[in-house]
Every structure is written in structure tokens, then in C-alpha cells.
Amino acid sequence: MARKPLQFQLNGRHQAVFTDDGQNLLDLLRRGVGDLTPKYGCGQGTCGTCTVLIDGEPHLSCLTLAETVDGRQITTTAGLAEGAELHPLQTAFMDNFAAQCGYCTPGMLLAAKALLDRNPSPTREEVVEAISGNICRCTGYEPIINAILDAAGRRNQRRYG
Amino acid sequence: MIEFRKEYFADERDDNLNEIGKPTQRQDALGHVTGRSPYFDDHLFEGLLHIRCVRSPHDHARIRRIDTSAAERMPGVVRIVLGKDVPNNLNTLLSLLDFGIDDEPLISDKKVSYKGEPVAAVIAESERAARDAVAQVRVDWEVLPAVLDVEEAIKPGAPVVNDVYPGNRFVYHGKYDHQKLRFGDVEAAFRQADRIIEGRYQMSPIEQAPTETCGAIAAPETNDRYVVYTSTQALFFSLDTTSKLLRVPSNRLHLIGGTVGGGFGGKVDSLHEPMAVLGTMLTGRPCKYIFDRHEEMQVGAPRGAERWYLKDGVMNDGRIIARKFTGYFDSGAYTRLSSYAIIKAVGHLPGPYTIPNVYADVYCVFTNRTPATAMRGFGITGVDFAIECHMDKIAHELGMDPIELRILNAYRDGDMKAHRRLAKNTALIECCHVAAEKAGWPLSQAARQASSLRDGGGARAEIPHTVTDQHGRVEGYTAGSYAQKKRPSGPAGQARGPQSPASHPSRDSIAVPSSFDRAPQPMSRPAPSAPPASAAVAPPPPPAAQRPAEQHAPEQRRVTRFSSISGLRRR
Numbered sequence: 001m002a003r004k005p006l007q008f009q010l011n012g013r014h015q016a017v018f019t020d021d022g023q024n025l026l027d028l029l030r031r032g033v034g035d036l037t038p039k040y041g042c043g044q045g046t047c048g049t050c051t052v053l054i055d056g057e058p059h060l061s062c063l064t065l066a067e068t069v070d071g072r073q074i075t076t077t078a079g080l081a082e083g084a085e086l087h088p089l090q091t092a093f094m095d096n097f098a099a100q101c102g103y104c105t106p107g108m109l110l111a112a113k114a115l116l117d118r119n120p121s122p123t124r125e126e127v128v129e130a131i132s133g134n135i136c137r138c139t140g141y142e143p144i145i146n147a148i149l150d151a152a153g154r155r156n157q158r159r160y161g
Numbered sequence: 162m163i164e165f166r167k168e169y170f171a172d173e174r175d176d177n178l179n180e181i182g183k184p185t186q187r188q189d190a191l192g193h194v195t196g197r198s199p200y201f202d203d204h205l206f207e208g209l210l211h212i213r214c215v216r217s218p219h220d221h222a223r224i225r226r227i228d229t230s231a232a233e234r235m236p237g238v239v240r241i242v243l244g245k246d247v248p249n250n251l252n253t254l255l256s257l258l259d260f261g262i263d264d265e266p267l268i269s270d271k272k273v274s275y276k277g278e279p280v281a282a283v284i285a286e287s288e289r290a291a292r293d294a295v296a297q298v299r300v301d302w303e304v305l306p307a308v309l310d311v312e313e314a315i316k317p318g319a320p321v322v323n324d325v326y327p328g329n330r331f332v333y334h335g336k337y338d339h340q341k342l343r344f345g346d347v348e349a350a351f352r353q354a355d356r357i358i359e360g361r362y363q364m365s366p367i368e369q370a371p372t373e374t375c376g377a378i379a380a381p382e383t384n385d386r387y388v389v390y391t392s393t394q395a396l397f398f399s400l401d402t403t404s405k406l407l408r409v410p411s412n413r414l415h416l417i418g419g420t421v422g423g424g425f426g427g428k429v430d431s432l433h434e435p436m437a438v439l440g441t442m443l444t445g446r447p448c449k450y451i452f453d454r455h456e457e458m459q460v461g462a463p464r465g466a467e468r469w470y471l472k473d474g475v476m477n478d479g480r481i482i483a484r485k486f487t488g489y490f491d492s493g494a495y496t497r498l499s500s501y502a503i504i505k506a507v508g509h510l511p512g513p514y515t516i517p518n519v520y521a522d523v524y525c526v527f528t529n530r531t532p533a534t535a536m537r538g539f540g541i542t543g544v545d546f547a548i549e550c551h552m553d554k555i556a557h558e559l560g561m562d563p564i565e566l567r568i569l570n571a572y573r574d575g576d577m578k579a580h581r582r583l584a585k586n587t588a589l590i591e592c593c594h595v596a597a598e599k600a601g602w603p604l605s606q607a608a609r610q611a612s613s614l615r616d617g618g619g620a621r622a623e624i625p626h627t628v629t630d631q632h633g634r635v636e637g638y639t640a641g642s643y644a645q646k647k648r649p650s651g652p653a654g655q656a657r658g659p660q661s662p663a664s665h666p667s668r669d670s671i672a673v674p675s676s677f678d679r680a681p682q683p684m685s686r687p688a689p690s691a692p693p694a695s696a697a698v699a700p701p702p703p704p705a706a707q708r709p710a711e712q713h714a715p716e717q718r719r720v721t722r723f724s725s726i727s728g729l730r731r732r
Contacts, residue, residue, distance in 0.1 A: 031205070036203040037195075037196030039200070039422070040374075041372045041373065041454070044454055047372055077195065078196055086194065086195070090194040090195065091194075093190075093194045094186065094190045099187070099190055101193075101372070101373070102189060102194075103371075103423055105193045105194060109194065135372060136372070137369075137371055137423045
């Protein structure tokens, strides 16, 4: 099995690793790099649990060939907080009880971050659309939607207030 | 948003509590939002091996031969595990509670009884290598007729799903092929009822579908122990099951769980820990065994399907004077937790209503379906679906308001439940009030003024004269055999006795017990002045009836009570 060298930015830090033929990005991040924040849920691209951002866009890492991220910027949940300071989405997820078992939370946070980065003041419908690829089995989604709207409000307050 | 209705039962407890009734942050919330919560698969091991199972493509088949020679030569394959490699290859989860007979292998070596049942496990250097090798294992199957319907499964001549229970029915208390509930005399009450209303209700099996699939990682640990990271919801079930199947003392097993990526019951009886530890025992290396999503859906144990027949004797004013249940739980191929679910269900009957005559025969039936297990209120949810559909049907047939019908028949504090406990902390009436208010549903003055705290007890606290019967009696499953792990005696414990399989439960044949051969057994309390049989079938006093206040006090009854979860009695 051929191994290929691969370089990319992970949460702003340079990574140089080898990837096996056919290895997916989820496996590379978890086993190869040791970033365990993206989770395996289905391996089929249906649950959104493995969502990461590639150049700011949400992607399903279980369906992304690792070698395709050469030279690109990857963001995972491990990169959301700045030091000890949580990202507004993280704070809002806590305040709104948007995480129960927590397994879908990393993927949800990144889907939400991609939305807020391109649309800082989304409507409720836009939030629902943005997380429509992410399955949560605990919360019934309402607390998650509320948290994302809450985070958008806080960010806007901070920006303009 | 949670709304607290503190005006109800305001006298029940102090309201100056520090935590109760106030939102509190989850202790694991920070770990969840930072992605640092350690799920079982978030533990990295050097040299980790991967386990994948060879699974039956058939619902029911005998295994003639398993040829692993091609698979063993595949690159990356370390070991192929068969049933003979499992030190004690037969278990049932609740044997740990001395309930039920071992009936399920970890890896089948004689026959399979459901689609997806494992017959071999491949341990390989990578998941892909394990998958490729699984595809190279050749199994010579003798396909057997399968039975997928609960009532078909208990007919004479049906394929035997589970050799331990040849009648395809779990045996309760070593005596009966079903769980019984007898309270009063439903047949006499049916004769007095203004009308009989019957219904049939069927629930589908439901997969819990947690976002994290079931799995475990085992690794050699110091002191000759095995460390196991697991997604289990029931760490001590997993510990004891592993210990039993692998004949390893539990003090050599170090199980670490606690962070579960959704369970909903589907991770209560997982068999991942014993498989992972077995892999580690055989290879000396860390082993991971995890369901992929397809396995989680096809092989992971769901909430079992239930079929319920209800027959109610109803008066024209809406009072229900008799309710008879015949229930069939689809346990799938093995017992797992369905036997226990039925115990819960029967304790719950006839639902949150006071009905003076109740009868239930509930069967835990083996079929060639995926074994069923726990899921959110299992044992209760299914029959509640049936009961509440039936309440609506009764209301419809009587031309009565469905909420008023429920309030009229609702249990109240101090009423005797069919499982011989006094009801307390009842709140159905108040729930109906709130539901009606939220829905803008008008209620009559009488219904609005009803209260769970009033008009219960008294005559409603009596245990009626109860007729009993021996139907469904089986031999060869003496209760003591559970603990001693003896197999049933005789020809694999064929259902015998007064109830022959031939006469066994079509719903019509169940109706009349052939003899009422025992007087009611009044448990551990002084026998109430035995009411005449006719009194047993009298409708319960209408809830609005005025009775002397002292009759309302449940404390007068010397009946064993469970304490509430808080350990505090309400009044």
C-alpha cells in the first residue's frame, strides 16, 4: 500500500504526515494526527458527525480522501476556542443546553461556524438549513437552533456594540 | 422550555430547595463543546487490531461447515475466532440476576437464528483488512424455515427458534409460558358490562440509532489485567457478562465507560466488551470491535415489537369495569431483556386507570428477528400506546369526550392497582387538566373539579376476589434451575402440562380459564373480609361519590409499599 506525504494547516498549525492510499480525512485526523474531536457516526456521509471545515466550508471528513486536503486549511472543534476563551458558539451551546450526549456537538459547532462566518445574522430557517446535514438523537434540535441564534446575536453585539 | 406548575401539589414539598427546580449546567458540557469528552474510541493504542464479524445472511440456518482457510491467508489477518474459541459460549444477560436460562452464544457455531448473527470474527491489522478477510470466509449453510411473526411462532409445528425454549416462549418463574396478571374476575364483569370493546394494536421494532455506534477497545494492562474502554450504558452488566463468557475473574477486567455517544437503551446489553477482550486474550494486542452503521441498524438490538389485544367491559356512563390483555413481545432470537420488559409491562397494567377487574397473559416470544433489548421506557411505552389508542376507541364508541373518559377512570391516590400496590403520587387527572387547557379543550365542571388527591381509596383500595388458573403451565423449568444453570429436563423442556401447545393462545382460546382452583392469595396482609364474587365485578364507586374521609387514608392498608424514588412519602 503506497504512502504519500501530505501537508496542510490544521487549526492554523502546519501538519506534515503520511497518508495511506484510500485513507479518509476522518481517519487521518484521528489516527494520523491525533485530533480526536471529529467523530465517526456512519462512515456513509449521512449523519454529519464527522464534519470539519476545509477552507471554511463544511465537509464530511469520512467521505473526503485525505490526500485531497494537501495545502488546504482545516478547522476542527479543537480549533474553536482561543486558548481558554471559548468561541461564542461553544458558550451558547452550553448556555442553551444544546449538548446532551455531546457526540454530534463537534460537527454541529462546525456547521454552525461555517454558517455564521458567511452570514452573521441568519434567520431561524437559515440555521435549520445549515445544520440539516447533522443528525442529533438527543436534543430534538430546538436547543441547538436556539444556541446558534444566540451565538449570532452575541457576536453581533460584540462587533457593533 | 420547562414550565413548573407549582400550584399542583403545593403542599407536597418544601419549595426552598437549592437545586431542584432550577436549571443547572451539565458537568460534561465543557467537554462536549470543546470536543474533549472521551468516548471509548477516543483512546489511541499502538498496534491496535480490528475485529469484524462474519454474519449470517439468513434468518435461520444450520451451520454445516465454516472454511476460514482462504481468509487466514489474507494480508493483515492475525487471527480468526470461532465459537469454539469462546471459553463459555452461552449466556443470557439477566442470568446475572438469576432470571432466565443461558440461551445465546457470543459466536454461534451450530446454527443462526437471526440475520446478522455472528459465526466467526476476523482480527486484522486494519479495519479494511478485516473486512476483506470476512468476505473470504466460506460458510456452508443449511437454510431452515424461519418464523417472523409472534403468533405464528407459538403455533404447533412452528420452527424452533431458540433450542433452550422449544415452545418459542420464555418460561416465567419456572412454571408458566407467559407472565400472568389476575385481579378480580374479568369474565364475570364482561357479563355485567353494557358493552364489550375490543382492539388489536401492533408496534414496530425501533432502532435506538445512537450517533455513536456500539463498540469497545480492549488492551493488555499491567498486573495481568485487561483494560476496556467501552460505549456501554451498563458497565456492570458488561463486566459480568465478559467475566462469564470468557471465564475471566472480574478483578482482571478494568472497564472504563461513562461517556456514551447516545444510548437510549441500545447499549445496555452490548456484547462488544467480551469480543474485544477475547481478541486481546488471543492475540496479546489491543483490539477494537465496533459496529459500523449498517450493523448498528441491522444487528444492534432494537426496542422489540409488541402486539396487544385489549378487551374491555364498559358501562354506558364510561366506567371501565374490566380490562383483559393478551400481549406478545417479539423478543427476537434470544431473551436479552424482553423477559424483564414484560415484568415491567404487567406491573404497569391496566395503565393509569382504576379498573376493578384486570387480566393479562403476556408472552415473550422468540422469532427469527434481531434480538430485542432496552429502549426508553421499554415494556411500558408499547402497551401505553395500545391502552391510549383503546381509550380513544372507547370514547368514540360511547360518544364521550376522550379526556373526560380518562378523568372518569383515572387512578387516584389510595386506589389499589392490579399488581397489589396502592397508587400514590398519581397525577393523571392534573395532566389531563393541563393538556386540555393547552389545547383549548373544554371540560365539564365535574371533570375540572376532579383531583388525584380526592375520592380515591375506600372501596377502591380493595383487592377483589380473584380467580386464578393454571393454563400455560410447563414442566421441567423449576425455578431453582436458573441459579444452578441446569438445562431443562426432559426433551428439551417441551411445553407440557395442562396447557398443551395445540390449545395454546389463539386469542379466543385464552378467554376462559378452565377452573378457578385456588382461592385468592392475599399476600402478606390480613385478608380483607372476602367479598362475594359478585362484589368483585361491581363497578368501582364513581369517583365523585362521597365517602367518609377516613376511608381515603391509604395508610390504613397494610400493603407492602415501594418507597418513592426520593424515599419520601408524599403525605
